[in-house]
Amino acid sequence: xxxxxxxxxxxxxxxxxxxxxxxLFVLRFAQWCGQRRxxxxxxxxxxxxxxxxxxxxxAVDRLVGTQTPTTRALQHVEVPWRQGKRTLHLRLLxxxxxxxxIHPDPLLRRAMAETLTAVMESLVVLHVLDGPRIxxxxxxxxxxxxxxxxxxRYGERRGRYAVLVNKLDRPGGRAGLEAVRRAWPHRIVLGxxxxxxxxxxxxxxxxxxxx
Amino acid sequence: xALTSSNGSSVIDRVAEGRLSPAQALRWLSESAGGKGSQxxxxxxPTGTPASDEPSGGRDLEALAQVMAELDALVGxxxxxxxxxxLRAYVEIRQRRAAVGLACEPLVLHMAFKGNPGxxxxxxxxxxxxxxxALGVLPxxxxxxxxxxxxxxxxxxxxxxxxxxxxxxxxxxVLFVDEAYSLARGGEKDFGREAVDALVKAMEDHRHxxxxxxxxxxxxxxxxxxxxxxxxxxxPFIIDFPDYTTEELLAIATEMLRARDYRLTPEARxxxxxxxLYHRVGGWYPFGNARLVRNLLEAAIRRQAVRLQGAxxxxxxxxxxLRAEDIPLDEAGA
Numbered sequence: 001x002x003x004x005x006x007x008x009x010x011x012x013x014x015x016x017x018x019x020x021x022x023x024l025f026v027l028r029f030a031q032w033c034g035q036r037r038x039x040x041x042x043x044x045x046x047x048x049x050x051x052x053x054x055x056x057x058x059a060v061d062r063l064v065g066t067q068t069p070t071t072r073a074l075q076h077v078e079v080p081w082r083q084g085k086r087t088l089h090l091r092l093l094x095x096x097x098x099x100x101x102i103h104p105d106p107l108l109r110r111a112m113a114e115t116l117t118a119v120m121e122s123l124v125v126l127h128v129l130d131g132p133r134i135x136x137x138x139x140x141x142x143x144x145x146x147x148x149x150x151x152x153r154y155g156e157r158r159g160r161y162a163v164l165v166n167k168l169d170r171p172g173g174r175a176g177l178e179a180v181r182r183a184w185p186h187r188i189v190l191g192x193x194x195x196x197x198x199x200x201x202x203x204x205x206x207x208x209x210x211x
Numbered sequence: 212x213a214l215t216s217s218n219g220s221s222v223i224d225r226v227a228e229g230r231l232s233p234a235q236a237l238r239w240l241s242e243s244a245g246g247k248g249s250q251x252x253x254x255x256x257p258t259g260t261p262a263s264d265e266p267s268g269g270r271d272l273e274a275l276a277q278v279m280a281e282l283d284a285l286v287g288x289x290x291x292x293x294x295x296x297x298l299r300a301y302v303e304i305r306q307r308r309a310a311v312g313l314a315c316e317p318l319v320l321h322m323a324f325k326g327n328p329g330x331x332x333x334x335x336x337x338x339x340x341x342x343x344x345a346l347g348v349l350p351x352x353x354x355x356x357x358x359x360x361x362x363x364x365x366x367x368x369x370x371x372x373x374x375x376x377x378x379x380x381x382x383x384x385v386l387f388v389d390e391a392y393s394l395a396r397g398g399e400k401d402f403g404r405e406a407v408d409a410l411v412k413a414m415e416d417h418r419h420x421x422x423x424x425x426x427x428x429x430x431x432x433x434x435x436x437x438x439x440x441x442x443x444x445x446x447p448f449i450i451d452f453p454d455y456t457t458e459e460l461l462a463i464a465t466e467m468l469r470a471r472d473y474r475l476t477p478e479a480r481x482x483x484x485x486x487x488l489y490h491r492v493g494g495w496y497p498f499g500n501a502r503l504v505r506n507l508l509e510a511a512i513r514r515q516a517v518r519l520q521g522a523x524x525x526x527x528x529x530x531x532x533l534r535a536e537d538i539p540l541d542e543a544g545a
Contacts, residue, residue, distance in 0.1 A: 015493055050419075051344075051347055051348070051349065051350035052347065053350070060366050098233035098234070098237075099232065099234075100232060100233075100234045101227075101234075102230075102231070102232045104229075106229065106312065107312050109226060109228070109229050110227045112226055112227075112233050113223045113224070113226040113227035115233075116222075116223050116226060116233065116236055116237070116240070117223055120240070122327050128240075136380055144238075145234060146234065147232075147234040147236075147237070148239035150233075150234045150235075150238045150241070151235070151237055153241045154237045154240055154241040155239070157241045160240075164227065209283050
């Protein structure tokens with residue numbers, strides 16, 4: 001189990017369905033925290049991958065996409081994080097989108113398995129939801145077979161968990177946020193727009209209290 | 212981490228095998244107490260189509276070629292060079308295997324360099340760091356060189372703190388612990404133990420972003436590796452650095468002198484050879500190897516300066532030439 005060491009790296013795992021904006025959130029949030037270039041580590045399924053240095057503008061172009069799943073392997077972004085007098089290396093783990101059903105691609109399944117391991121081992125879990133899509137079908141938040149419902153239940157049990165409802169800038173985003181708050185009244189639910197940078201300050205406050 | 216029987220594999224394995232959806236796995240995880248499944252991601256190899264044939268990570272072929280050329284340019288060290296080339300091949304093949312979804316053990320690259328002082332351990336450690344960066348295994352590839360005094364503190368608790376500080380500096384590259392066995396001296400109550408414990412922890416926690424290289428004399432290193440049971444098992448690569456032969460030491464001397472615009476007369480070369488032999492036969496301990504060569508040459512350069520000033524001969528040729536009488540027989544310059 002992870003405990004919070006005095007100095008060292010702390011992992012915050014960003015999970016959710018494919019296409020909810022996990023990668024864009026990770027990159028934009030790192031940028032907002034003052035990172036201009038970043039070291040990224042892509043984990044090919046089953047391996048320990050390799051490190052590449054990229055600048056944020058290129059990273060967004062290269063890594064964020066509309067066809068899902070864009071992210072096919074785990075990625076890390078490190079953000080130096082001032083916490084009182086010490087500097088903590090916050091490692092944001094960008095994961096592969098989790099699905100309700102068994103995926104036909106064995107490599108993706110493998111990557112999803114690694115995502116689950118990362119969720120279990122991370123200090124903090126940030127669960128990203130797509131606001132407008134929730135607004136279209138809020139009933140999903142009560143469906144036992146829905147992956148978000150299961151992530152939520154697991155997160156609530158483990159603690160150090162927050163729900164980020166993304167895409168507030170789009171029509172239906174706010175309605176989605178309200179729906180999530182109604183369905184999950186006992187969880188920390190924050191509204192964000194990864195595209196516009198809305199709500200990053202509250203995410204930061206949440207992390208600061210948990211690290 | 213059994214990957215054999217179907218009922219023995221963990222929930223996570225079953226997701227990878229396509230027998231459980233992520234949603235079902237999460238439900239199972241939150242229902243089981245503590246939500247902690249068995250450790251270790253799936254290892255069975257799905258026979259899927261390769262995603263791409265390029266190895267993962269950012270490889271820098273130009274930097275890699277540069278490092279390998281520098282390695283080859285080192286005098287002697289044939290076995291060491293071979294070991295480094297094996298290391299490179301191991302990492303590259305592993306990346307290719309991972310790219311096509313074959314099972315791969317976690318990459319652990321901590322090393323022990325065993326050999327006398329001046330046998331090239333530090334030089335090779337720096338090259339290894341750069342090579343691992345070029346291969347995309349380490350993010351920075353720099354080398355932080357430390358010894359006992361940098362790690363061990365003065366009071367209880369101080370040591371762990373100092374050691375962690377050095378580890379933090381080294382993250383992303385190589386932590387080179389010179390004369391590592393000195394952490395083991397002083398027995399049970401010595402703070403060196405604390406440093407070793409902190410090192411072992413870092414070797415585990417930061418294995419993706421830190422390579423620890425412990426170095427020292429052959430026999431003492433054996434003692435050191437036996438000090439902490441976790442140590443040997445975490446150090447898969449052990450490389451022996453043999454002493455240089457006298458010919459190799461002479462080649463090193465020639466190289467050092469060329470870089471400084473000096474030359475040896477044939478007699479001086481002979482005398483240098485006998486000075487080196489004298490040290491070897493005399494069983495001086497510790498035998499300095501390349502460092503001894505450097506010290507002898509520096510003494511020779513000083514003696515040449517005195518000789519030239521006395522003789523008042525300042526031709527370009529004379530300024531470059533080291534004669535037999537300039538070569539001291541021991542490092543003190545006698």
